[in-house]
Amino acid sequence: MNTSIEVQVLQWFERALAQKPELRAVWLAGQDLDTGVRDRVLRLLEADRASGAFLEETAVAPEEMPAEFPKVGERLGAWELLKPLEAGGMGVVYLGRRADDVYDQQVAIKLVRPVHLLAAADFRRQLISRFEDERSILARMSHPNVARILDGGSTASGIPYLVMEFVDGVPLTDYCRTHQLDVPARLALFCKVCDGVQEAHRHLIVHRDLKPDNILVGANGEPRLLDFGIAKILEQEPLPTDGKRHTSLSAMTPAYASPEQVRQQALTTSSDVYSLGVMLYQLVAGVRPYELGGLRPSEAEHVVCETLPDPMRRMLDKAVLSDVERRQRRAQITSDVERIVAKAMHKEAARRYGSAQELADDIRRYLEGRPVLAHPDSTAYRVGKFVRRNRWGVMAASVALVAVLASAGVALWQADRARQAAADTEQVNAFLIEVLSSSDPYNAGRELSLGEAVDLASGRVAERFAGRPDLSSRIRHALGYSMTSRNELELAERELLAAREEAMRALGPDDLHTLRVQEAIAVLRMWQGLGEEAVSLWQDLLLRLEARGLKDDPIYLLALNNLGNYYLSLEDYARADEVFTRVRALPAPSTEGGFAPTDHAAMLSNFAYTAHGVGDLARAEALYRESIAEFERLVPEGSPELAMALNNFGHLRQEQGELEQAYELFGRSVRMRERAFPRGHEMVVNPMAGLAMMAMRLDKPDEALALAGKASEMATRVYDRPEHGAAFAHWVLAATRHRLDDPAGAADALAMAQDVFAQLSPPPEDLAEAIPALAEQVCTDPGAATKPACQ
Incomplete structure (x- = not known):
């Protein structure tokens, strides 16, 4: 006997049993199987159909059942078989009862599925061994939430059975x-x-x-x-019959x-x-x-x-x-x-x-x-997932968060600086002017970049402000916040931890400046993927301010809002909503408090995004409208932040079934991004490709093709390395051309998507499914069959 073939037959037979009875033969025909294996599985299915007819209590010819299989009315030890209840892949279960008059009890009696008794002797032994294993397993356990074994044994012909409590x-x-x-x-x-x-x-x-x-x-x-x-x-340890490992679905x-x-x-x-x-x-x-x-x-x-x-x-x-x-x-x-x-x-x-x-x-x-x-997974892990998936609606919220954090941090420092003594302010100003106007002595007077100037300031601050930790702490705070916004996290950590040490020494733990440094460190920890520490720092800061009756201080609003934004970045909408409810009860941010003019509109947009996340669509719609109206009043020419709000509002309207309005909002968002990034940008590519997909959905083929082509061309220009966004844009162009009956053009775009996708590691899940699925459709057309994408 070829054991390997027998293993395959049994495995495929049991998988076929998992299908609906009327679909088993069709399902089996669609599997890539050796003809001999398929035929033997079909014979087993037919035998199972015949021998299993008793489950519907229909008449079964004696020759269709294994002669040794117990029948209704027979006794197994002290137990009588009353009627079949159900059949699984391996066994059948009967309703039974105690038949020796000792006491009356209904039970479930499990036996090997009849068709398995028709299998080769080796497999019959394996199946019987499984039953013995199950009996051993059940005998070990006694728990109110596990069906108990009451008895067990074998028939005169060696068929094992289990008697278990009947669970009605x-x-x-x-x-x-x-x-x-x-x-x-x-x-x-x-x-x-x-x-x-x-x-x-x-x-x-x-x-x-x-x-x-x-x-x-x-x-x-x-x-x-x-x-x-x-x-x-x-x-x-498993005991395979042929020395190989055999497992199957x-x-x-x-x-x-x-x-x-x-x-x-x-x-x-x-x-x-x-x-x-x-x-x-x-x-x-x-x-x-x-x-x-x-x-x-x-x-x-x-x-x-x-x-x-x-x-x-x-x-x-x-x-x-x-x-x-x-x-x-x-x-x-x-x-x-x-x-x-x-x-x-x-x-x-x-x-x-x-x-x-x-x-x-x-x-x-x-x-x-x-x-x-x-x-949830760490912020760093989740942000990496966001980037790989490049779901632009979520990315937009994340980018908006970065902008609010960076601008508010520096602005708050500037407002704080304005309240210091005039002499201190003059010293700090002179120092910053000196650094920002520095040039590179080794490169013919080349002006330093902002990043280089920040690095230079970091090196000079200790020397210039020796003995004045209160001032050096303020400068390091600003430098650290700036470095965080530039994603220079190691440098930011160096400056902010030094700023905190100096502030604690000079001003104490409850001074407002010390708490501002603590808030900056919380932001840093968030971007380092240390979310729990960030939350702890924010909560400690909020409690300290509340204890001092300073809930009206701008730093309280900033910290509370950033805590909510952190939860939002994790898609923890319920907690974000709780925090933002507290934020809304506070006075709106103002320029006098160090905030940018559009920060309140950005906050409203995040409130709306959160309301959408918790399923309160009506509240989300009202907040989006309020946010967009405020943005349009403050920046009538548009801005990237307004584009993000329009985009996210579009997703809401789409979910509400207002597809034309959603398409209009997405279109406004894309056009605004194009104005903000006239030479093209990664933040334009995906929204434009998504807009093309929606145009096709709304039966706007000309617009769809123009948008998809533009997104694909821009992706080729703006990405300097393989990225999900580029592969997605090329895929959208391929899908659009396919819908418009351009098989050759679809195959060309598909080849570009395949090329980028092949270089992505790890491969993004959405495209891993979408690209092969589209290729299967495109390549069936003779006009595409000879193209590289179809080879």
């Missing part, structure tokens, strides 16, 4: 839906599921097939964990499987934590994070291992919910809930919860109103 319940998702549980109630119920899984983990058992159908909830509201048929005891349910599981890597309890995360996502959002139906194995692996799920709040529109349920659910999916699910579902096993117990504990912390342990 419904799958977890069905229970939550029929009982209309809100999010907190779903979370509380899910904690009990985690408790059951933790019992398995405590015995070093990985379930490997956690899904709602394997968790039944009884009328009493207690969940029971079922089906340890493919579970594995960690201390055991059959030994799991792909939609709930962890990345390491679909990659056939070694599994730990962390794999079950991932599956719990997927279930929790489904319970809360109403839909699974990924739909894998109809995908080839390689495609399913890519989705599970590489694609980040959308936040649950964004998926609510895809769920089958009433408008009232959707609004309620949106309000209850807080940032903490999003973070808990994201941590459980992290692609990297080491970054998930360490156990099901840790996951349950964090959920309970949330339900009790205590801080959760789940934290």
